[in-house]
Amino acid sequence: MNTFYDNLINNLKNQLLSVYILQGKEIILCQESEKIICIYAQKQGYSNKKYFYPINELEWKHIFLIYQMQNIFLKKIILIITIFINDVKNDNYKYIIILLKRINKNIILIIKCYENYFFKKNKIFLHHTYMLGTIVNCVINNKIEFILWFERKINDLKIIMNKKTKKLLYQYYENNLFSLSKILEVISLIYFNSIIKIENIRNIITDEGLFTAYQWAQSVLNGNGIQAIRILNLLHKNNYEPLILIRVLQKILIKIIYQSHNIRTEQKKITKINNNNQILENYNKKKYIHLIYKIIKILTFLEIKIKTNKKCSIWIQLKTLSLILTKYHT
Incomplete structure:
Protein backbone atom coordinates (compact mmCIF):
# COMPACT_ATOMS: atom_id res chain seq x y z
CA MET A 1 0.00 0.00 0.00
CA ASN A 2 1.15 3.51 -0.79
CA THR A 3 -0.34 6.61 0.78
CA PHE A 4 0.29 10.31 1.31
CA TYR A 5 0.73 12.27 4.52
CA ASP A 6 -2.82 13.66 4.25
CA ILE A 27 11.33 16.87 7.15
CA SER A 47 5.17 2.12 24.95
CA ASN A 48 8.93 2.09 24.20
CA LYS A 49 10.77 3.77 21.34
CA LYS A 50 14.32 3.24 20.09
CA TYR A 51 16.09 5.38 17.47
CA PHE A 52 18.82 4.20 15.11
CA TYR A 53 20.99 5.84 12.41
CA PRO A 54 22.82 2.82 10.92
CA ILE A 55 25.76 3.40 8.61
CA ASN A 56 27.59 0.04 8.75
CA GLU A 57 27.07 -3.68 9.25
CA LEU A 58 27.86 -3.57 12.98
CA GLU A 59 25.06 -1.06 13.64
CA TRP A 60 22.60 -3.14 11.60
CA LYS A 61 23.54 -6.22 13.64
CA HIS A 62 22.70 -4.26 16.79
CA ILE A 63 19.23 -3.61 15.37
CA PHE A 64 18.84 -7.33 14.56
CA LEU A 65 19.73 -8.10 18.19
CA ILE A 66 16.98 -5.74 19.40
CA TYR A 67 14.56 -7.60 17.12
CA GLN A 68 15.60 -10.91 18.64
CA MET A 69 15.38 -9.68 22.25
CA GLN A 70 11.88 -8.27 21.74
CA ASN A 71 10.76 -11.60 20.36
CA ILE A 72 12.16 -13.45 23.40
CA PHE A 73 10.76 -11.16 26.08
CA ILE A 80 12.63 4.17 14.31
CA ILE A 81 15.44 3.99 11.75
CA THR A 82 16.68 7.01 9.81
CA ILE A 83 18.43 6.32 6.49
CA PHE A 84 20.28 9.29 5.04
CA ILE A 85 20.20 9.51 1.27
CA ASN A 86 23.96 8.98 0.88
CA ASP A 87 23.64 5.74 2.85
CA VAL A 88 20.81 4.17 0.83
CA LYS A 89 22.95 1.61 -0.97
CA ASN A 90 22.42 -2.02 -1.94
CA ASP A 91 23.76 -3.24 1.43
CA ASN A 92 21.26 -1.15 3.35
CA TYR A 93 18.43 -2.43 1.18
CA LYS A 94 19.62 -5.94 2.05
CA TYR A 95 19.56 -5.23 5.78
CA ASN A 106 5.69 -6.99 19.11
CA ILE A 107 7.46 -4.48 16.87
CA ILE A 108 6.32 -1.45 14.88
CA LEU A 109 9.02 -0.51 12.38
CA ILE A 110 9.31 3.08 11.13
CA ILE A 111 11.98 3.83 8.50
CA LYS A 112 12.63 7.43 7.47
CA CYS A 113 14.44 8.64 4.37
CA TYR A 114 14.52 12.35 3.51
CA GLU A 115 14.25 11.87 -0.23
CA ASN A 116 11.20 11.83 -2.52
CA TYR A 117 10.20 8.38 -3.81
CA PHE A 118 13.71 6.97 -3.39
CA PHE A 119 12.54 3.51 -2.30
CA LYS A 120 10.73 3.02 -5.61
CA LYS A 121 14.09 1.98 -7.05
CA ASN A 122 14.10 -1.44 -5.34
CA LYS A 123 11.27 -3.80 -6.32
CA ILE A 124 12.16 -6.50 -3.77
CA PHE A 125 12.03 -3.95 -0.98
CA LEU A 126 8.66 -2.69 -2.19
CA HIS A 127 7.25 -6.22 -2.35
CA HIS A 128 8.09 -6.97 1.30
CA THR A 129 6.98 -3.51 2.45
CA TYR A 130 3.55 -3.73 0.84
CA MET A 131 3.00 -7.17 2.40
CA LEU A 132 3.49 -5.77 5.92
CA GLY A 133 2.82 -2.06 5.80
CA THR A 134 2.79 1.07 3.71
CA ILE A 135 4.96 3.83 2.27
CA VAL A 136 3.97 7.32 3.36
CA ASN A 137 5.01 10.01 0.87
CA CYS A 138 5.79 13.12 2.92
CA VAL A 139 5.71 15.68 0.14
CA ILE A 140 3.99 18.90 -0.86
CA ASN A 141 3.55 18.82 -4.63
CA ASN A 142 2.12 22.27 -5.32
CA LYS A 143 1.00 25.58 -3.84
CA ILE A 144 -2.54 24.34 -3.26
CA GLU A 145 -1.28 21.49 -1.06
CA PHE A 146 0.97 23.96 0.76
CA ILE A 147 -2.00 26.21 1.53
CA LEU A 148 -4.16 23.26 2.61
CA TRP A 149 -1.43 22.10 4.99
CA PHE A 150 -1.08 25.65 6.32
CA GLU A 151 -4.84 26.01 6.93
CA ARG A 152 -4.98 22.64 8.67
CA LYS A 153 -2.01 23.56 10.86
CA ILE A 154 -3.50 26.85 12.07
CA ASN A 155 -6.79 25.06 12.78
CA ASP A 156 -4.99 22.39 14.83
CA LEU A 157 -3.19 25.10 16.80
CA LYS A 158 -6.43 27.10 17.13
CA ILE A 159 -4.84 30.20 15.59
CA ILE A 160 -7.08 33.01 14.30
CA MET A 161 -5.49 35.36 11.77
CA ASN A 162 -6.62 37.72 9.03
CA LYS A 163 -5.91 37.34 5.32
CA LYS A 164 -3.01 39.84 5.27
CA THR A 165 -1.22 37.91 7.99
CA LYS A 166 -1.70 34.64 6.11
CA LYS A 167 -0.35 36.19 2.92
CA LEU A 168 2.75 37.46 4.73
CA LEU A 169 3.44 33.98 6.10
CA TYR A 170 2.87 32.43 2.65
CA GLN A 171 5.46 34.75 1.11
CA TYR A 172 8.02 34.57 3.92
CA TYR A 173 7.98 30.79 4.40
CA GLU A 174 7.13 29.56 0.92
CA ASN A 175 8.65 26.08 0.33
CA ASN A 176 9.86 25.96 3.94
CA LEU A 177 7.34 23.88 5.90
CA PHE A 178 9.68 23.22 8.81
CA SER A 179 10.23 26.89 9.60
CA LEU A 180 6.57 27.73 9.02
CA SER A 181 5.45 24.96 11.35
CA LYS A 182 7.75 26.11 14.14
CA ILE A 183 6.85 29.78 13.82
CA LEU A 184 3.15 28.89 13.97
CA GLU A 185 3.79 27.05 17.22
CA VAL A 186 5.50 30.15 18.60
CA ILE A 187 2.61 32.37 17.46
CA SER A 188 0.05 30.04 19.05
CA LEU A 189 1.78 30.38 22.43
CA ILE A 190 2.15 34.16 22.31
CA TYR A 191 -1.28 35.03 20.90
CA PHE A 192 -3.44 32.24 22.31
CA ASN A 193 -7.19 32.69 21.70
CA SER A 194 -6.87 36.10 20.04
CA ILE A 195 -7.06 37.43 16.47
CA ILE A 196 -3.55 37.80 15.05
CA LYS A 197 -2.84 40.78 12.82
CA ILE A 198 0.09 41.41 10.55
CA GLU A 199 1.58 43.90 13.03
CA ASN A 200 1.69 41.21 15.73
CA ILE A 201 3.97 38.83 13.87
CA ARG A 202 6.17 41.08 11.72
CA ASN A 203 8.85 41.28 14.42
CA ILE A 204 8.55 37.59 15.27
CA ILE A 205 9.28 36.34 11.78
CA THR A 206 12.27 38.66 11.32
CA ASP A 207 13.84 38.24 14.75
CA GLU A 208 12.73 34.80 15.92
CA GLY A 209 12.13 32.93 12.68
CA LEU A 210 13.29 29.32 12.78
CA PHE A 211 15.49 27.91 10.08
CA THR A 212 16.65 24.74 8.37
CA ALA A 213 20.01 23.04 7.99
CA TYR A 214 20.37 24.44 4.47
CA GLN A 215 19.89 28.01 5.67
CA TRP A 216 22.54 27.47 8.36
CA ALA A 217 24.99 26.06 5.79
CA GLN A 218 24.25 28.94 3.43
CA SER A 219 24.97 31.49 6.16
CA VAL A 220 28.24 29.75 7.04
CA LEU A 221 29.49 29.60 3.44
CA ASN A 222 28.38 33.17 2.75
CA GLY A 223 30.56 34.37 5.64
CA ASN A 224 27.67 35.48 7.85
CA GLY A 225 28.93 34.18 11.19
CA ILE A 226 26.43 36.06 13.36
CA GLN A 227 23.48 34.71 11.35
CA ALA A 228 24.92 31.18 11.39
CA ILE A 229 25.30 31.18 15.18
CA ARG A 230 21.79 32.61 15.64
CA ILE A 231 20.34 29.86 13.44
CA LEU A 232 22.26 27.20 15.40
CA ASN A 233 20.94 28.58 18.69
CA LEU A 234 17.36 28.45 17.41
CA HIS A 261 39.26 18.96 -9.29
CA ASN A 262 37.16 19.92 -12.31
CA ILE A 263 34.71 17.07 -11.73
CA ARG A 264 31.37 17.81 -13.30
CA THR A 265 28.63 18.45 -10.72
CA GLU A 266 24.89 18.84 -10.98
CA GLN A 267 24.62 22.62 -11.00
CA LYS A 268 20.86 22.68 -10.45
CA LYS A 269 21.15 20.73 -7.19
CA ILE A 270 23.98 22.96 -5.95
CA THR A 271 21.97 26.07 -6.71
CA LYS A 272 18.97 24.61 -4.90
CA ILE A 273 21.05 23.94 -1.79
CA ASN A 274 22.75 27.30 -1.42
CA ASN A 275 20.82 29.67 -3.70
CA ASN A 276 24.07 31.48 -4.41
CA ASN A 277 26.58 30.38 -7.05
CA GLN A 278 29.20 32.65 -5.49
CA ILE A 279 29.53 30.23 -2.56
CA LEU A 280 31.38 27.68 -4.68
CA GLU A 281 33.53 30.36 -6.27
CA ASN A 282 34.48 31.77 -2.87
CA TYR A 283 35.78 28.44 -1.58
CA ASN A 284 36.97 26.92 -4.84
CA LYS A 285 40.52 28.12 -4.25
CA LYS A 286 43.56 25.97 -3.62
CA LYS A 287 44.42 27.62 -0.29
CA TYR A 288 41.01 26.70 1.16
CA ILE A 289 40.75 23.10 -0.06
CA HIS A 290 43.10 21.87 2.69
CA LEU A 291 40.88 23.55 5.30
CA ILE A 292 37.77 21.95 3.79
CA TYR A 293 39.35 18.48 4.03
CA LYS A 294 40.01 19.12 7.72
CA ILE A 295 36.45 20.30 8.30
CA ILE A 296 35.05 17.17 6.62
CA LYS A 297 37.20 14.98 8.86
CA ILE A 298 35.96 16.85 11.92
CA LEU A 299 32.34 16.48 10.79
CA THR A 300 32.88 12.74 10.31
CA PHE A 301 34.35 12.53 13.83
CA LEU A 302 31.34 14.39 15.27
CA GLU A 303 28.96 12.11 13.39
CA ILE A 304 30.61 9.01 14.87
CA LYS A 305 30.66 10.63 18.31
CA ILE A 306 26.94 11.39 18.39
CA LYS A 307 26.01 7.99 16.99
CA THR A 308 28.14 6.29 19.64
CA ASN A 309 26.59 8.33 22.43
CA LYS A 310 23.10 9.63 21.68
CA LYS A 311 23.18 11.88 24.76
CA CYS A 312 26.36 13.60 23.60
CA SER A 313 25.96 17.27 22.58
CA ILE A 314 27.95 18.61 19.62
CA TRP A 315 26.38 22.07 19.36
CA ILE A 316 29.48 23.88 20.70
CA GLN A 317 31.64 22.14 18.08
CA LEU A 318 29.18 23.11 15.32
CA LYS A 319 29.35 26.74 16.44
CA THR A 320 33.15 26.60 16.41
CA LEU A 321 33.19 25.16 12.89
CA SER A 322 30.74 27.85 11.76
CA LEU A 323 33.06 30.59 13.00
CA ILE A 324 36.13 28.96 11.42
CA LEU A 325 34.50 28.74 7.99
CA THR A 326 33.03 32.25 8.12
CA LYS A 327 36.44 33.62 9.15
CA TYR A 328 38.02 32.24 5.95
CA HIS A 329 35.23 33.48 3.71
CA THR A 330 36.39 35.91 1.00
Whole structure:
Protein backbone atom coordinates (compact mmCIF):
# COMPACT_ATOMS: atom_id res chain seq x y z
CA MET A 1 0.00 0.00 0.00
CA ASN A 2 1.15 3.51 -0.79
CA THR A 3 -0.34 6.61 0.78
CA PHE A 4 0.29 10.31 1.31
CA TYR A 5 0.73 12.27 4.52
CA ASP A 6 -2.82 13.66 4.25
CA ASN A 7 -4.36 10.16 4.38
CA LEU A 8 -2.22 8.76 7.20
CA ILE A 9 -4.62 9.46 10.09
CA ASN A 10 -7.59 7.88 8.31
CA ASN A 11 -5.50 4.80 7.55
CA LEU A 12 -4.37 4.52 11.18
CA LYS A 13 -7.96 4.72 12.40
CA ASN A 14 -8.75 1.67 10.28
CA GLN A 15 -5.63 -0.38 11.07
CA LEU A 16 -2.20 -0.09 12.71
CA LEU A 17 0.32 -1.76 10.41
CA SER A 18 3.68 -3.31 11.30
CA VAL A 19 5.81 -1.24 8.91
CA TYR A 20 5.76 2.41 7.90
CA ILE A 21 8.26 3.83 5.40
CA LEU A 22 8.34 7.64 5.60
CA GLN A 23 10.00 9.20 2.58
CA GLY A 24 10.15 12.79 1.39
CA LYS A 25 12.24 15.95 1.56
CA GLU A 26 9.74 17.70 3.82
CA ILE A 27 11.33 16.87 7.15
CA ILE A 28 8.47 18.34 9.16
CA LEU A 29 5.97 16.02 7.43
CA CYS A 30 8.17 13.01 8.23
CA GLN A 31 8.40 14.14 11.84
CA GLU A 32 4.66 14.72 12.10
CA SER A 33 3.95 11.34 10.49
CA GLU A 34 6.28 9.63 12.95
CA LYS A 35 4.56 11.37 15.86
CA ILE A 36 1.08 10.40 14.66
CA ILE A 37 2.06 6.73 14.15
CA CYS A 38 3.66 6.59 17.63
CA ILE A 39 0.52 8.02 19.25
CA TYR A 40 -1.67 5.33 17.70
CA ALA A 41 0.92 2.61 18.46
CA GLN A 42 1.21 3.66 22.12
CA LYS A 43 -2.56 3.34 22.50
CA GLN A 44 -2.11 -0.33 21.58
CA GLY A 45 0.66 -0.97 24.09
CA TYR A 46 3.81 -0.06 22.14
CA SER A 47 5.17 2.12 24.95
CA ASN A 48 8.93 2.09 24.20
CA LYS A 49 10.77 3.77 21.34
CA LYS A 50 14.32 3.24 20.09
CA TYR A 51 16.09 5.38 17.47
CA PHE A 52 18.82 4.20 15.11
CA TYR A 53 20.99 5.84 12.41
CA PRO A 54 22.82 2.82 10.92
CA ILE A 55 25.76 3.40 8.61
CA ASN A 56 27.59 0.04 8.75
CA GLU A 57 27.07 -3.68 9.25
CA LEU A 58 27.86 -3.57 12.98
CA GLU A 59 25.06 -1.06 13.64
CA TRP A 60 22.60 -3.14 11.60
CA LYS A 61 23.54 -6.22 13.64
CA HIS A 62 22.70 -4.26 16.79
CA ILE A 63 19.23 -3.61 15.37
CA PHE A 64 18.84 -7.33 14.56
CA LEU A 65 19.73 -8.10 18.19
CA ILE A 66 16.98 -5.74 19.40
CA TYR A 67 14.56 -7.60 17.12
CA GLN A 68 15.60 -10.91 18.64
CA MET A 69 15.38 -9.68 22.25
CA GLN A 70 11.88 -8.27 21.74
CA ASN A 71 10.76 -11.60 20.36
CA ILE A 72 12.16 -13.45 23.40
CA PHE A 73 10.76 -11.16 26.08
CA LEU A 74 7.51 -10.35 24.25
CA LYS A 75 7.86 -6.61 24.86
CA LYS A 76 6.14 -4.22 22.48
CA ILE A 77 8.44 -1.60 20.98
CA ILE A 78 8.64 1.01 18.19
CA LEU A 79 11.91 0.94 16.20
CA ILE A 80 12.63 4.17 14.31
CA ILE A 81 15.44 3.99 11.75
CA THR A 82 16.68 7.01 9.81
CA ILE A 83 18.43 6.32 6.49
CA PHE A 84 20.28 9.29 5.04
CA ILE A 85 20.20 9.51 1.27
CA ASN A 86 23.96 8.98 0.88
CA ASP A 87 23.64 5.74 2.85
CA VAL A 88 20.81 4.17 0.83
CA LYS A 89 22.95 1.61 -0.97
CA ASN A 90 22.42 -2.02 -1.94
CA ASP A 91 23.76 -3.24 1.43
CA ASN A 92 21.26 -1.15 3.35
CA TYR A 93 18.43 -2.43 1.18
CA LYS A 94 19.62 -5.94 2.05
CA TYR A 95 19.56 -5.23 5.78
CA ILE A 96 16.14 -3.58 5.63
CA ILE A 97 14.71 -6.58 3.75
CA ILE A 98 16.14 -8.87 6.46
CA LEU A 99 14.30 -6.77 9.06
CA LEU A 100 11.08 -6.97 7.10
CA LYS A 101 11.36 -10.77 6.90
CA ARG A 102 11.83 -10.96 10.68
CA ILE A 103 8.94 -8.67 11.59
CA ASN A 104 6.73 -9.80 14.47
CA LYS A 105 3.65 -8.52 16.28
CA ASN A 106 5.69 -6.99 19.11
CA ILE A 107 7.46 -4.48 16.87
CA ILE A 108 6.32 -1.45 14.88
CA LEU A 109 9.02 -0.51 12.38
CA ILE A 110 9.31 3.08 11.13
CA ILE A 111 11.98 3.83 8.50
CA LYS A 112 12.63 7.43 7.47
CA CYS A 113 14.44 8.64 4.37
CA TYR A 114 14.52 12.35 3.51
CA GLU A 115 14.25 11.87 -0.23
CA ASN A 116 11.20 11.83 -2.52
CA TYR A 117 10.20 8.38 -3.81
CA PHE A 118 13.71 6.97 -3.39
CA PHE A 119 12.54 3.51 -2.30
CA LYS A 120 10.73 3.02 -5.61
CA LYS A 121 14.09 1.98 -7.05
CA ASN A 122 14.10 -1.44 -5.34
CA LYS A 123 11.27 -3.80 -6.32
CA ILE A 124 12.16 -6.50 -3.77
CA PHE A 125 12.03 -3.95 -0.98
CA LEU A 126 8.66 -2.69 -2.19
CA HIS A 127 7.25 -6.22 -2.35
CA HIS A 128 8.09 -6.97 1.30
CA THR A 129 6.98 -3.51 2.45
CA TYR A 130 3.55 -3.73 0.84
CA MET A 131 3.00 -7.17 2.40
CA LEU A 132 3.49 -5.77 5.92
CA GLY A 133 2.82 -2.06 5.80
CA THR A 134 2.79 1.07 3.71
CA ILE A 135 4.96 3.83 2.27
CA VAL A 136 3.97 7.32 3.36
CA ASN A 137 5.01 10.01 0.87
CA CYS A 138 5.79 13.12 2.92
CA VAL A 139 5.71 15.68 0.14
CA ILE A 140 3.99 18.90 -0.86
CA ASN A 141 3.55 18.82 -4.63
CA ASN A 142 2.12 22.27 -5.32
CA LYS A 143 1.00 25.58 -3.84
CA ILE A 144 -2.54 24.34 -3.26
CA GLU A 145 -1.28 21.49 -1.06
CA PHE A 146 0.97 23.96 0.76
CA ILE A 147 -2.00 26.21 1.53
CA LEU A 148 -4.16 23.26 2.61
CA TRP A 149 -1.43 22.10 4.99
CA PHE A 150 -1.08 25.65 6.32
CA GLU A 151 -4.84 26.01 6.93
CA ARG A 152 -4.98 22.64 8.67
CA LYS A 153 -2.01 23.56 10.86
CA ILE A 154 -3.50 26.85 12.07
CA ASN A 155 -6.79 25.06 12.78
CA ASP A 156 -4.99 22.39 14.83
CA LEU A 157 -3.19 25.10 16.80
CA LYS A 158 -6.43 27.10 17.13
CA ILE A 159 -4.84 30.20 15.59
CA ILE A 160 -7.08 33.01 14.30
CA MET A 161 -5.49 35.36 11.77
CA ASN A 162 -6.62 37.72 9.03
CA LYS A 163 -5.91 37.34 5.32
CA LYS A 164 -3.01 39.84 5.27
CA THR A 165 -1.22 37.91 7.99
CA LYS A 166 -1.70 34.64 6.11
CA LYS A 167 -0.35 36.19 2.92
CA LEU A 168 2.75 37.46 4.73
CA LEU A 169 3.44 33.98 6.10
CA TYR A 170 2.87 32.43 2.65
CA GLN A 171 5.46 34.75 1.11
CA TYR A 172 8.02 34.57 3.92
CA TYR A 173 7.98 30.79 4.40
CA GLU A 174 7.13 29.56 0.92
CA ASN A 175 8.65 26.08 0.33
CA ASN A 176 9.86 25.96 3.94
CA LEU A 177 7.34 23.88 5.90
CA PHE A 178 9.68 23.22 8.81
CA SER A 179 10.23 26.89 9.60
CA LEU A 180 6.57 27.73 9.02
CA SER A 181 5.45 24.96 11.35
CA LYS A 182 7.75 26.11 14.14
CA ILE A 183 6.85 29.78 13.82
CA LEU A 184 3.15 28.89 13.97
CA GLU A 185 3.79 27.05 17.22
CA VAL A 186 5.50 30.15 18.60
CA ILE A 187 2.61 32.37 17.46
CA SER A 188 0.05 30.04 19.05
CA LEU A 189 1.78 30.38 22.43
CA ILE A 190 2.15 34.16 22.31
CA TYR A 191 -1.28 35.03 20.90
CA PHE A 192 -3.44 32.24 22.31
CA ASN A 193 -7.19 32.69 21.70
CA SER A 194 -6.87 36.10 20.04
CA ILE A 195 -7.06 37.43 16.47
CA ILE A 196 -3.55 37.80 15.05
CA LYS A 197 -2.84 40.78 12.82
CA ILE A 198 0.09 41.41 10.55
CA GLU A 199 1.58 43.90 13.03
CA ASN A 200 1.69 41.21 15.73
CA ILE A 201 3.97 38.83 13.87
CA ARG A 202 6.17 41.08 11.72
CA ASN A 203 8.85 41.28 14.42
CA ILE A 204 8.55 37.59 15.27
CA ILE A 205 9.28 36.34 11.78
CA THR A 206 12.27 38.66 11.32
CA ASP A 207 13.84 38.24 14.75
CA GLU A 208 12.73 34.80 15.92
CA GLY A 209 12.13 32.93 12.68
CA LEU A 210 13.29 29.32 12.78
CA PHE A 211 15.49 27.91 10.08
CA THR A 212 16.65 24.74 8.37
CA ALA A 213 20.01 23.04 7.99
CA TYR A 214 20.37 24.44 4.47
CA GLN A 215 19.89 28.01 5.67
CA TRP A 216 22.54 27.47 8.36
CA ALA A 217 24.99 26.06 5.79
CA GLN A 218 24.25 28.94 3.43
CA SER A 219 24.97 31.49 6.16
CA VAL A 220 28.24 29.75 7.04
CA LEU A 221 29.49 29.60 3.44
CA ASN A 222 28.38 33.17 2.75
CA GLY A 223 30.56 34.37 5.64
CA ASN A 224 27.67 35.48 7.85
CA GLY A 225 28.93 34.18 11.19
CA ILE A 226 26.43 36.06 13.36
CA GLN A 227 23.48 34.71 11.35
CA ALA A 228 24.92 31.18 11.39
CA ILE A 229 25.30 31.18 15.18
CA ARG A 230 21.79 32.61 15.64
CA ILE A 231 20.34 29.86 13.44
CA LEU A 232 22.26 27.20 15.40
CA ASN A 233 20.94 28.58 18.69
CA LEU A 234 17.36 28.45 17.41
CA LEU A 235 17.77 24.95 15.97
CA HIS A 236 19.31 23.75 19.24
CA LYS A 237 16.47 25.33 21.23
CA ASN A 238 13.93 23.44 19.12
CA ASN A 239 15.71 20.05 19.36
CA TYR A 240 16.73 19.96 15.70
CA GLU A 241 18.58 16.78 14.73
CA PRO A 242 22.33 17.73 14.60
CA LEU A 243 23.12 14.80 12.30
CA ILE A 244 21.14 16.52 9.56
CA LEU A 245 23.32 19.64 9.97
CA ILE A 246 26.45 17.53 9.65
CA ARG A 247 25.25 15.74 6.53
CA VAL A 248 24.12 18.92 4.78
CA LEU A 249 27.44 20.69 5.35
CA GLN A 250 29.40 17.57 4.37
CA LYS A 251 27.47 17.33 1.12
CA ILE A 252 28.14 20.94 0.15
CA LEU A 253 31.85 20.80 1.08
CA ILE A 254 32.34 17.62 -0.93
CA LYS A 255 30.77 19.32 -3.95
CA ILE A 256 33.25 22.17 -3.55
CA ILE A 257 36.15 19.69 -3.55
CA TYR A 258 34.77 17.96 -6.64
CA GLN A 259 34.59 21.27 -8.45
CA SER A 260 38.17 22.10 -7.44
CA HIS A 261 39.26 18.96 -9.29
CA ASN A 262 37.16 19.92 -12.31
CA ILE A 263 34.71 17.07 -11.73
CA ARG A 264 31.37 17.81 -13.30
CA THR A 265 28.63 18.45 -10.72
CA GLU A 266 24.89 18.84 -10.98
CA GLN A 267 24.62 22.62 -11.00
CA LYS A 268 20.86 22.68 -10.45
CA LYS A 269 21.15 20.73 -7.19
CA ILE A 270 23.98 22.96 -5.95
CA THR A 271 21.97 26.07 -6.71
CA LYS A 272 18.97 24.61 -4.90
CA ILE A 273 21.05 23.94 -1.79
CA ASN A 274 22.75 27.30 -1.42
CA ASN A 275 20.82 29.67 -3.70
CA ASN A 276 24.07 31.48 -4.41
CA ASN A 277 26.58 30.38 -7.05
CA GLN A 278 29.20 32.65 -5.49
CA ILE A 279 29.53 30.23 -2.56
CA LEU A 280 31.38 27.68 -4.68
CA GLU A 281 33.53 30.36 -6.27
CA ASN A 282 34.48 31.77 -2.87
CA TYR A 283 35.78 28.44 -1.58
CA ASN A 284 36.97 26.92 -4.84
CA LYS A 285 40.52 28.12 -4.25
CA LYS A 286 43.56 25.97 -3.62
CA LYS A 287 44.42 27.62 -0.29
CA TYR A 288 41.01 26.70 1.16
CA ILE A 289 40.75 23.10 -0.06
CA HIS A 290 43.10 21.87 2.69
CA LEU A 291 40.88 23.55 5.30
CA ILE A 292 37.77 21.95 3.79
CA TYR A 293 39.35 18.48 4.03
CA LYS A 294 40.01 19.12 7.72
CA ILE A 295 36.45 20.30 8.30
CA ILE A 296 35.05 17.17 6.62
CA LYS A 297 37.20 14.98 8.86
CA ILE A 298 35.96 16.85 11.92
CA LEU A 299 32.34 16.48 10.79
CA THR A 300 32.88 12.74 10.31
CA PHE A 301 34.35 12.53 13.83
CA LEU A 302 31.34 14.39 15.27
CA GLU A 303 28.96 12.11 13.39
CA ILE A 304 30.61 9.01 14.87
CA LYS A 305 30.66 10.63 18.31
CA ILE A 306 26.94 11.39 18.39
CA LYS A 307 26.01 7.99 16.99
CA THR A 308 28.14 6.29 19.64
CA ASN A 309 26.59 8.33 22.43
CA LYS A 310 23.10 9.63 21.68
CA LYS A 311 23.18 11.88 24.76
CA CYS A 312 26.36 13.60 23.60
CA SER A 313 25.96 17.27 22.58
CA ILE A 314 27.95 18.61 19.62
CA TRP A 315 26.38 22.07 19.36
CA ILE A 316 29.48 23.88 20.70
CA GLN A 317 31.64 22.14 18.08
CA LEU A 318 29.18 23.11 15.32
CA LYS A 319 29.35 26.74 16.44
CA THR A 320 33.15 26.60 16.41
CA LEU A 321 33.19 25.16 12.89
CA SER A 322 30.74 27.85 11.76
CA LEU A 323 33.06 30.59 13.00
CA ILE A 324 36.13 28.96 11.42
CA LEU A 325 34.50 28.74 7.99
CA THR A 326 33.03 32.25 8.12
CA LYS A 327 36.44 33.62 9.15
CA TYR A 328 38.02 32.24 5.95
CA HIS A 329 35.23 33.48 3.71
CA THR A 330 36.39 35.91 1.00
